Amino acid sequence: AxxxxxxxxxxxxxxxxxxxxxxxxxxxxxxxxxxxxxxxxxxxxxxxxxxxxxxxxxxxxxxxxxxxxxxxxxxxxxxxxxxxxxxxxxxxxxxxxxxxxxxxxxxxxxxxxxxxxxxxxxxxxxxxxxxxxxxxxFERPLVFPGNDRPGVMLAHAAERYAVEYGVLPGQRVALFTNNDSAYRSAVALKKAGAAVVAIIDVRGDVSNEMRRLASDAEAELLAGHAVVATEGGKVLTGLKVQRFDAMSGSLSGDERSIHADGLLMSGGWxxxxxxxxxxxxxxxxxxxxxxxxxxxxxxxxxxxxxxxxxxxxxxxxxxxxxxxxxxxGGAASSAPLPFVEAAPGDPDPAPVFEIKAKGKSFVDFQHDVTAEDVRLAHREGFVSVEHLKRYTTLGMATDQGKNSNVPGLAIMA
Structure with a gap:
């Protein structure tokens, strides 16, 4: 100081x-x-x-x-x-x-x-x-290899940049999600002028409403897939996806490359x-x-x-x-409420927090805590949440774990 x-x-x-x-x-x-x-x-x-x-x-x-x-x-x-x-x-x-x-x-x-x-x-x-x-x-990130590369950000942060501030996070963007809320972001970014090249959803069963939103965004929908890697140096140039089973957490099939300069993730709220x-x-x-x-x-x-x-x-x-x-201290009101027109969506995400693939996957982006750090803490016997926090510094950054704690605890569990 x-x-x-x-x-x-x-x-x-x-x-x-x-x-x-x-x-x-x-x-x-x-x-x-x-x-x-x-x-x-x-x-x-x-x-x-x-x-x-x-x-x-x-x-x-x-x-x-x-x-x-x-x-x-x-x-x-x-x-x-x-x-x-x-x-x-x-x-x-x-x-x-x-x-x-x-x-x-x-x-x-x-x-x-x-x-x-x-x-x-x-x-x-x-x-x-x-x-x-x-x-x-708070929207949560997903944990997967290369999720710290510049150009990877939260889906609703990108939506807010585009809608409220008029700033596009990328010209060719892909979205990676385990829930419905990212589909609204895809439509908003399309309206703002971005090309939405793909929506990668870990869920194999995506509702008809979400399929219609993906169509409105002119995005290819890859249901039952996951991002397994990102490409680029100081900026994102692309990503790799692979078939994914949300029940078992297993990957299968060949990797596929997608060119994009923005990857927007949503891991639930x-x-x-x-x-x-x-x-x-x-x-x-x-x-x-x-x-x-x-x-x-x-x-x-x-x-x-x-x-x-x-x-x-x-x-x-x-x-x-x-x-x-x-x-x-007032009585309940029967007066009509303001009428809301909004995109449909199920608020419940798939219970998928991490994609286990080759590469470094970050849980806490401020303190550089990776998924492997959490697993190492478990192997060393630091299975208490408080011990995990002190051993890895997970959740001790300025956000105090608001983004990282739930994925970190899920990996520990």
């Missing part, structure tokens, strides 16, 4: 509210609106600069308008309420006893020149009667439950979702949306409104 004094100024704030909503995706917006309409004092916090979460890039339609426009309208309505405080660029990072939560607001980090008297950052201690956790979920875990109790494994779901509340919080394992926007909107009403 440097020894020069920090010229920036920092503030500390205390806040009290009836309802704190963490996350401003469709679930969070609906929860905040429902609670505010009941007269509750509401704080809505989100780490992004613009409220709306996945609505900003999902390409879906809500109440007849683009989801991003719907989210902007909801945010504007909330901003006009005297009983609502909006905290964009704010990370809620701690859940303590007495329903006290800690948050960090980045006030001027994005500004070239701060206005007079503005702090760089503001620390918030928020004491809430009830908390609504609408924190969404992990709900963002760390605040609920900090509040107390142990997360619960869901075999269908292949993910840890939030525990039963030990403090006054309510979950909504992808946080609970409900990954569709329609479910998020429904759960968000119900959570906001419950948090504010």
């Amino acid at each position: 440097g020894t020069a004094p920090d010229p920036a100024r920092y503030e500390r704030m205390n806040a009290f509210c009836d309802v704190l909503v963490v996350g401003s995706g469709p679930a969070g917006l609906m929860a905040a609106k429902a609670a505010a309409d009941q007269g509750a004092r509401v704080i809505l916090a989100d780490l992004e600069a613009h409220l709306g979460g996945s609505a900003n890039w999902s390409g879906e339609t809500i109440d007849g308008m683009p989801a991003a426009d719907w989210a902007q309208r909801m945010a504007a309505q909330l901003a006009g309420n005297d009983n609502v405080r909006l905290l964009p660029r704010t990370t809620v990072w701690g859940y303590y006893d007495g329903n006290t939560l800690a948050a960090l607001e980045r006030v001027t980090d994005h500004k070239e020149v701060a206005a007079k008297g503005e702090p760089r950052q503001r620390y918030w201690a928020i004491r809430a009667a009830t908390v609504v956790l609408a924190t969404g979920s 992990s709900p963002t439950i760390h605040l609920a875990s900090q509040a107390g109790a142990k997360a619960e494994w869901d075999p269908a979702r292949q993910a840890f779901l939030p525990p039963k509340p030990t403090q006054r919080w309510i979950g909504a949306g992808a946080f609970t394992g409900s990954f569709s926007t329609a479910e998020a909107i429904s759960e968000g409104r119900a959570a906001g009403l419950q948090a504010a």
Whole structure:
């Protein structure tokens, strides 16, 4: 660390509210609106600069308008309420006893020149009667040889780059998946101008709805296949695929090469439950979702949306409104919910985390932990999760295992 004094100024704030909503995706917006309409004092916090979460890039339609426009309208309505405080660029990072939560607001980090008297950052201690956790979920990577090569990235990161920021991750892209969500990404990337050359799905049985989406993306669908290698130096130039049996995890047949400058992977989704875990109790494994779901509340919080394992926007909107009403002490509403037009999809992935083939397969990309490192830990007797973490440094990087822990634990198991 440097020894020069920090010229920036920092503030500390205390806040009290009836309802704190963490996350401003469709679930969070609906929860905040429902609670505010009941007269509750509401704080809505989100780490992004613009409220709306996945609505900003999902390409879906809500109440007849683009989801991003719907989210902007909801945010504007909330901003006009005297009983609502909006905290964009704010990370809620701690859940303590007495329903006290800690948050960090980045006030001027994005500004070239701060206005007079503005702090760089503001620390918030928020004491809430009830908390609504609408924190969404993280997409997980797949573990296969060459998965760290530049040009390999998460499918929904690529989709967000293309839709929200107008940046294509590649001109010729392939997708590798164990679930349905990547098919929507393929269609979005096609609309953005990329050539989607193939969708490689470890599942041999792909639904007719997903086959139609693959056709819409003009992509070759390789069901019952897996990526076994990537090619290129500092950039991706291609990949190799082989027939794959998801039940046995075995490969068969000859390898086939596919030319692509982008490989987008989706290994399922992990709900963002760390605040609920900090509040107390142990997360619960869901075999269908292949993910840890939030525990039963030990403090006054309510979950909504992808946080609970409900990954569709329609479910998020429904759960968000119900959570906001419950948090504010209101009665359940029979009013119609916003109507969502979205691509179909089954949220449950195939239980495939790793493709065992020749080459180095990374589990934790920040700490360079490979699948073989995890197996070595098992052979050495480090079979406890805590021992695995310390022996390999799996999950000890800046993401604290949000991307890598579930695949790593699956390999250990």
